[in-house]
Amino acid sequence: MKTADVLNHMNGTAISLNGFNHDEIGDEHLLTGMETPMRADAFKMSDEEKKQKISYHFAEIMETLGLDLNDDSLKGTPNRVAKMYIEEIFSGLNPMNKPKVALFDNKYQYNQMLIEKNIQFYSNCEHHFVPIMGKAHVAYISSGKVIGLSKLNRIVQYYAKRPQVQERLTNQIATELCEILQTDDVAVIIDAKHLCVSSRGVKDDSSTTITSYYGGVFNTPEKIIELQNFLNN
Numbered sequence: 001m002k003t004a005d006v007l008n009h010m011n012g013t014a015i016s017l018n019g020f021n022h023d024e025i026g027d028e029h030l031l032t033g034m035e036t037p038m039r040a041d042a043f044k045m046s047d048e049e050k051k052q053k054i055s056y057h058f059a060e061i062m063e064t065l066g067l068d069l070n071d072d073s074l075k076g077t078p079n080r081v082a083k084m085y086i087e088e089i090f091s092g093l094n095p096m097n098k099p100k101v102a103l104f105d106n107k108y109q110y111n112q113m114l115i116e117k118n119i120q121f122y123s124n125c126e127h128h129f130v131p132i133m134g135k136a137h138v139a140y141i142s143s144g145k146v147i148g149l150s151k152l153n154r155i156v157q158y159y160a161k162r163p164q165v166q167e168r169l170t171n172q173i174a175t176e177l178c179e180i181l182q183t184d185d186v187a188v189i190i191d192a193k194h195l196c197v198s199s200r201g202v203k204d205d206s207s208t209t210i211t212s213y214y215g216g217v218f219n220t221p222e223k224i225i226e227l228q229n230f231l232n233n
């Protein structure tokens, strides 16, 4: 499936280049408006250099807040945060960390939907840099290839490990699955809690946010109902 076709599914998603260089960044979502906005020089600096820089600036933030960086418990925090950003919670910004996906021939002649339900993920809101946590459900119908189940979870985790908004996370996962599986018949539903809504600001601890992508045959009332029935059980 071509990205232009995916774009047609997105109901008017804005096209934005953001100075983003496809070859250098290696993200296939150029021109769809759903790429994570990154500069063309995003990977000129090594991970080690990035960690040192983040550590320096995080120490500055802590100093500004008046914290004593000589304190036993606090002194390692700038390094801890830098390591966590680069190696863990924002590791999905680096295309080198994209999961390698194993595909198999559909020898089983299984031609109905496959749903990977309740994929737990943690992400971070790009507006406040506080956690988003939730569950993703992904479904597809094979066009000839079958994907290893764990790879569905890994694709969700890869895109979650970026500063995100839920709409983009949903569409990035869907586009990736369409491209890998060479089919439009993909659905992604995400139900997540945003700590920027629950722990601060409006402080609503009970609301969650649901987003969805229904492509190909999933974009019919019957299939949507069938899918939702599976998810509700």
Ligand SMILES: Nc1nc2c(ncn2[C@@H]2O[C@H](COP(=O)(O)OP(=O)(O)OP(=O)(O)O)[C@@H](O)[C@H]2O)c(=O)[nH]1
Pocket: 125, 126, 127, 164, 165, 166, 167, 194, 196, 197, 200, 201, 202
């Ligand atoms: N559409 C969308 N909005 C999000 C997401 N995560 C956080 N937001 C919202 O982004 C908005 C940022 O709005 P601002 O008014 O600039 O930020 P703010 O002053 O901190 O807003 P409050 O959260 O209302 O206090 C907030 O309304 C957030 O709830 C997301 O995944 N999708």
Ligand SMILES: [Zn+2]
Pocket: 125, 126, 127, 128, 129, 130, 194, 196, 197
């Ligand atoms: Zn937020």
